[in-house]
Amino acid sequence: MLLTARLVAAAACGASVAVAFPPYGWWPLLVPALVGLLATCWGQRPRRAALLGFGFGLAQMLVMLAWVRVIGPDAWVALSVLEAAFFAGFGWATAHLQRLAWWPVAVPATWVLLELARSHVPFTGFPWGRLAFATIDTPVAGYVRWVGVPALSGLVVLVAAVLWWALLRVRTTPRPAALGAAGVVALVALGPLVPVGVAGAVGTVDVAAVQGGVPGTGADGLAEQREVVDNHARATVAYAEQVRAGAAEPVDAAIWPENSTDIDPMSDPDTYAAITRSVDALGVPLLVGALTAGSDDEHLRNVGIVWTPGSGPGETYVKRHLVPFGEYIPMRDTLSPLISRLDEIPRDFEAGDEPGVLDLGPVVVGDAMCYDVAFEGVTAPSVRAGAELLVVQTNNATYLGTGQPDQQWAISRLRALESGRDLVVASTNGISGFVGADGSVLERTSSSDPTVLTATVRRATGLTWAVRLGGPLELGLSLVAVVAVALAVRAGRRARSSADEPVDAAAPVAAAAGGR
Known part of the structure; x- marks a missing residue:
């Protein structure tokens, strides 16, 4: 051929x-x-x-x-x-x-x-x-x-x-x-x-995944940062009102997506108040996806923050695997003069170095942020450190209408199956949902519209051979x-080397002579 x-x-x-x-x-x-x-x-x-x-x-x-x-x-x-x-x-x-x-x-x-x-x-x-x-x-x-x-x-x-x-x-x-x-x-x-299936079930917990939605679509979908956090707060408070009216079931914990606020709640009083209002309305701990200040003015952090009624922000997980050219610019000094588009990312994010094991009220969760879930060494260490439920906080606003959310959803399902843990995905605009420890789909959104999904998921403490x-x-x-x-x-x-070795011309003659 x-x-x-x-x-x-x-x-x-x-x-x-x-x-x-x-x-x-x-x-x-x-x-x-x-x-x-x-x-x-x-x-x-x-x-x-x-x-x-x-x-x-x-x-x-x-x-x-x-x-x-x-x-x-x-x-x-x-x-x-x-x-x-x-x-x-x-x-x-x-x-x-x-x-x-x-x-x-x-x-x-x-x-x-x-x-x-x-x-x-x-x-x-x-x-x-x-x-x-x-x-x-x-x-x-x-x-x-x-x-x-x-x-x-x-x-x-x-x-x-x-x-x-x-x-x-x-x-x-x-x-x-x-x-x-x-x-x-x-x-x-x-x-x-x-x-x-589930590895060593020890009980259940009712969880809400809040998909608040983003204004517009595409690469500029999160330009209106204030609207994004308001969308998630509005959806959360509305669900809490449904619970009080008897039209919805109460939950034990709730999840907001990655980038549910791109405004640092630690430095912005309005954002802090919006999150607190949501938590107080539900009356249960909320895992918030937020951008916060880094170690200096040149850096940011992409974090999951446990926000508890009455006490506010607590434990945090810092995203460990950052997207090159999305969350930081490799070789910035060399490439920025050549590619003007890189100016849209003026500050680099700092990566975390600890597993995302967080106490979220009655359940210990293992948090992963979007890109994290594709990497080895994220979910398994969290499970070994005590995570009873896996959580993926993600923001796919940039890729709305493409195959990226479907591919990430498949990865999340495989992580649930690998770890023997139920898994919750909270996305700004989809795909949000719940996955069983056998990889089955328990609930998932079918559109990018704002919604709140709830499910009863299992807590687990056993370790699969894959995790070990x-x-x-x-x-x-x-x-x-x-x-x-x-x-x-x-x-x-x-x-x-053998093929290149010269042949001894006398050898055939000697062999022939010996054969007579």
Whole structure:
């Protein structure tokens, strides 16, 4: 097959993986597309395989991250190209790994390493698009409770790798090929039987998620900051009035979204009063999403604040994973003179470094702020530190009408399943809702209109195996990948060295003489 044809095939496979994610959800394409990627890279030299991997990754990212065009076409293309470079590394590694007899194991481990690298560099990493995030409605989703998100991605690639191995072997060794294919098919088929659900339930709590709405749509949706906080206060007070009138059920705690106030309530009396009025009307603790002052005049913080009736603001969680070029500008001094649009972000945010474990009245919550939820090391540490219920405070006003809210909702559902915790999502304009510990949707908004959702959710204190061992398992698989690639590269060098060695001209003569 010509390189051009292979490149087109690789790009088609990448686009197929992209539409396995929300908002499309065509997950049956996931494994065939990965088999196709392996097939296009198979038998190719490392550089050609790297190019094919890049084509795969670029197509996947351009389709999956189409919502980044809201920021600008340049940002969409630049981010897609940057992320595609990691897939080039995977293609290069695959070309080497096929020399190993155990490559069907080494290839999935290398994919885990790829996702680990993407989640940490450049800047703070970009884990969006992990394969596992496309699996929430698939038969294998339940395995995430036992192995965690990174290893679930590896499991999906393992299925594809074994199927490709079986296709390669079907003519020469049909019995092993059939057994291998049957094994991974059984692995998928048994997925729905894997035990899932709440990990050690200890009671229930009634919670309200307030979606107050924002004025307008798009990138300027939060320009009227005062209106945003007033919207959330108005919706909260109105619900409290319904409770007093007997038209709605009382709750034990309430959640406002990220950026429900972009005006620092600690320095603005009107904002402070609006939040206090809402809390006093409900009579229960409220988790507020607010922007507050940082350590100096040059910085801000994106925080969740527990606001309690009678005592006001208390415990806080500072968002740990900030959005590059959204909440801070990397290399500001170098890039600002070149990109005038960066002037719209005059101050950088400061990242927190502690788990978001907060006492919210009768329940201990593990808070994550929007982008946080895609990262390893956010929800699991909160659960280990005592979180009984997970909360995602998010603001998706910029991406209204795109696939971004659907993708984040799927990630949130997978985090609930992984941790064995019910989960609450509060968004400024959707998607808000409640997720069960088995990943099921309990309640969700269907529009961006202001609304208050309520549900009875379970408190839990148990730890899933994913929460206990997911991080070490990711590192272990990544180490396997490093060792495998090193062995494969070494084997390739030895093979080339042997091929380049000169042949002793006397050897054939001596052999012939000995045979007479």
